[in-house]
Amino acid sequence: MPDTPASPEPASTVLVITAHPQMEQSRINRRMMRSASTLAASAAGPVVVRDLYSLYPDYLIDVAAEQALLADASLVVWQHPIHWYSMPPLMKLWVDDVLSFGWAYGPGGTALRGKDLWLVATTGGPEDSYHPESYNRYFFDAFLPPYEQTAALCGMRFLPPLLLHGAHRADDTQIEAHTSLFADRLSTYPRWPELDELLYGLTRHVPEDARPEEPITEPVLKENA
Numbered sequence: 001m002p003d004t005p006a007s008p009e010p011a012s013t014v015l016v017i018t019a020h021p022q023m024e025q026s027r028i029n030r031r032m033m034r035s036a037s038t039l040a041a042s043a044a045g046p047v048v049v050r051d052l053y054s055l056y057p058d059y060l061i062d063v064a065a066e067q068a069l070l071a072d073a074s075l076v077v078w079q080h081p082i083h084w085y086s087m088p089p090l091m092k093l094w095v096d097d098v099l100s101f102g103w104a105y106g107p108g109g110t111a112l113r114g115k116d117l118w119l120v121a122t123t124g125g126p127e128d129s130y131h132p133e134s135y136n137r138y139f140f141d142a143f144l145p146p147y148e149q150t151a152a153l154c155g156m157r158f159l160p161p162l163l164l165h166g167a168h169r170a171d172d173t174q175i176e177a178h179t180s181l182f183a184d185r186l187s188t189y190p191r192w193p194e195l196d197e198l199l200y201g202l203t204r205h206v207p208e209d210a211r212p213e214e215p216i217t218e219p220v221l222k223e224n225a
């Protein structure tokens, strides 16, 4: 008797949250967003793109809509230029509003548990400026803990970021190669070579009642009696 052909695995949904306050002036993030949007339109993979500054010019985020898209996603991508060693303000507001207590963390806050978070960012500073002896003073990794810990608190796995440093000096060939790599990863998730090698995962248990905003009742340093 012939083997029954295995039914294809359902493709994982990829949600790209992109934020650039001047997307029309962008050389790199705009190209990357367009490339993700082309994938979304071609149905090559179930990719959904949310361009926050065009969706929410008034900064009034539709939390229910964003949460519904997140609930369907396996991979959540945060794609943005680095601004002041962090994310642009509307991206931060999206995090504040959408990753809410009781939904993303805290009691019953399990909506994002088991999903992957992938930071895709560009910097103006070249890679060698992110060094203790250069003007950015720290290796770029030093700016990642808030992202990593946000993922951990929500029970997500933080994937190795895709970074393009020295954005202003990147030429067309570099931008094209970077954009192609980005599109390739979006369309082949979760079959990425680097995922097999990931040594870290969901190793920390986050208590259900963890509330970062709760006031600290004990002083951290006590004066000598």
Ligand SMILES: Cc1cc2nc3c(=O)[nH]c(=O)nc-3n(C[C@H](O)[C@H](O)[C@H](O)COP(=O)(O)O)c2cc1C
Residues within 6 Å of the ligand: 020, 025, 026, 027, 028, 029, 030, 081, 082, 083, 084, 085, 086, 122, 123, 124, 125, 126, 167, 168
């Ligand atoms: C308000 C603002 C803050 C920025 N802060 C940083 C920064 O902290 N570190 C850095 O390397 N580049 C910084 N840049 C440069 C941007 O990261 C760079 O312009 C961007 O990555 C280029 O991508 P694009 O072509 O998509 O605009 C900043 C730019 C602006 C406008």
